[in-house]
Amino acid sequence: MKLKKSTVNNLISFGIVIIAFIICQTMISTGVMKRSLRGQMIPICVYIVMAVSLNLVVGISGELSLGHAGFMSIGVFSGIIASAWLKGALGLENELIRLILSMIVGGAFAGVFGALIGIPVLRLRGDYLAIVTLAFGEIIRNVLNCLYFSLDGRHLHVSFNNPSIPGTILVNGPNGAKDVDKIATFPVGFVLILFTLFVVLNLINSRSGRAIMAARDNRIAAEAMGINVTKYKMMAFVTAAVLAGMAGALYGMSMATVTAAKFKFDTSILVLVFVVLGGIGNIWGSIIAAALLTVLPELLRAFADYRMLIYAIVLILVMLITNNPTMRALFTKLVPRRGAGQKGGEAL
Amino acid sequence: MSETTRRRQNTKMVPAPSHGIIPERDLYSSPVLEARHLGIEFGGLKAVEDFNLIIGRTEIAGLIGPNGAGKTTVFNLLTKVYQPTMGSVMLNGHDLNGLNTVQANKLGIARTFQNIRLFDNMTVEDNVRIGLHNQIKYGMFTGICRLPGYWKGEKQQHEKALELLSIFDMQDLAKVRAGSLPYGAQRRLEIVRALATNPSLLLLDEPAAGMNPHETEELMNNIAKIRDQFQIAIMLIEHDMNLVMGVCEGICVLNYGRIIAKGTPDEIQSNPTVIEAYLGKKKEG
Secondary structure (H helix, E strand, O other), rough: OHHHHHHHHHHHHHHHHHHHHHHHHHHHHHHOHHHHHHOOOOHHHHHHHHHHHHHHHHHOOOOOOOOHHHHHHHHHHHHHHHHHHHHHHHOOHHHHHHHHHHHHHHHHHHHHHHHHHHHHHHHOOOOHHHHHHHHHHHHHHHHHHHHHEEEEOEEEEEOOOOOOOOOEEEEEEEOOOOOOOOOOOOOOHHHHHHHHHHOOOOHHHHHHHHEEEEEEEEHHHHOOOOOHHHHHHHHHHHHHHHHHHHHHHHHHHOOOOOOOHOOHHHHHHHHHHHHHHHHHOHHHHHHHHHHHHHHHHHHHHHHHHHHHHHHHHHHHHHHHHOOOHHHHHHHHHHOOOOOOOOOOHOOO | OHHHHHHHHHHHOOOOOOOOOOOOOOOOOOEEHHHHEEEEOOOOOOEEEEEEEEEEOOOOOEEEEOOOHHHHHHHHHOOOOOOOEEEEEEEEEEEOOOOHHHHHHHHHEEEEEEOOOOOOOOOOHHHHHOOOHOOOOOOOHHHHHOOOOHHHHHHHHHHHHHHHHHHOOOHHOOOOOOHHHHHHHHHHHHHHHHHOOOEEEEEEOOOOOHHHHHHHHHHHHHHHHHHHHHOOOEEOOOHHHHHHHHHEEEEEEEOEEEEEEOOHHHHHHHHHHHHHHHHOOOOOO
């Protein structure tokens, strides 16, 4: 039965991620892992979640979104503010609870903005949708550049383009958030990956997921079957935004300083590169691509000036290899085929 | 157009059923579909004009005409893929004016496509399950959290999908990728998928295209069987005259976007206007 097969596939995915986590954790605790690489563990988790969630939009729902970093930045700043407020105003000291609550807040804010942006954006199709998401990503970044947040006792102050607000500054406009409580931990990042996989894989293998893929494969036929295409595209878009917001909150609290400028167009494209290299519509590929390509620049530090050159060459090689028929045949033998239509290639 | 001719055009196409006797059959009251003066213009070009048609419950109707006559446009108007510029459509007593394709489908109109539009990368079963989308429901949250409603819904969808596939003996193909099916099977799958939406009117756009004579005959029997089993009305566009004349109870002939004849298969076959539309005018002398 298909149900069982997809469930088994999902369990295998979870198993592999858990094993990878255990290996990494052992390497960290035994000190085998280099310090520079250890610092990369949370960004890897963040980018895996970003890539998987973007794959939900690009691969599963078939809409090219170029503003995914925008949702991440909303998550970053709302998460940082939530964390500071929980500590300052409510006196919540427990870091783990504070981190999780901040991530939920980050996800919720990103989800709300995802819905607001999705309403106009999902009326468009193809290239136009890509252009408008790109614009919204930039709008989010530029608005965040002008926002100032401060905490005055129990009160949260917000101002637009006006740095003189009472209390301790949390987010200082273009200078971003400084002296952030670094409460993010690798295990929480790992749990976030599991959560993301749980949501995305279960969504794909459900009634809603089939409707999303039907709308991608043939919009006219899907509508003729009574599927409200906009509703399901929105579902994928908002779910991805929520996950990106949660990843952003985690990311924000793993850095001492974050500025909105970090989440420009490049970051959106970087995540898109993970998705494309991992295979559009292939969740498993996104995970591997995100993990490898986040570590790669760090590993290539030895090559100093030639770092980006080699990075580009590696990208091209990966593309050539993954498109090679022999390698593909080998790969499909090794990795069980997922129900999530690996042939979502026509999406782009 | 005089009032009498208009009334005649709006009347039931067929005086009596030619196939079997169905007790529930209701010939004159509450038709499934009523199209009145339906028409659409594309930038001044009248693709369909003054299209009047009534289809009774459990009636099998045919829509024929030369290439480019506007047959598929009529289907697109009825399913609201195009918004008509003139006239109205009533489906089961509901005015379809201002509704979209999704809402029209929910009110009970389902269709297949001339150029097959299956979800090629999904399995045969999943294609049918998409047809069942509004029939067996559970929410997104239930699906993600795998609540009991999910397992129940999936089980019902699975069983219903296999039951529907068994109409065409396709239950063994449930796990096959839809795109890899042979052409005839793809056409049949499209019919099953449309049936899954629980329609009261099924529109078939060239269901026999690409089928061999044996398959066509089987399809003819199946169309009649579907009507009897599901108690629905079926309207089909077809160029295969054996199928049209064999299965349709009423036929409507379209040429240059206008209805040129309506009637039973026998009437249509001997109608001089229809013969002229298909074969051209006989030279005088």
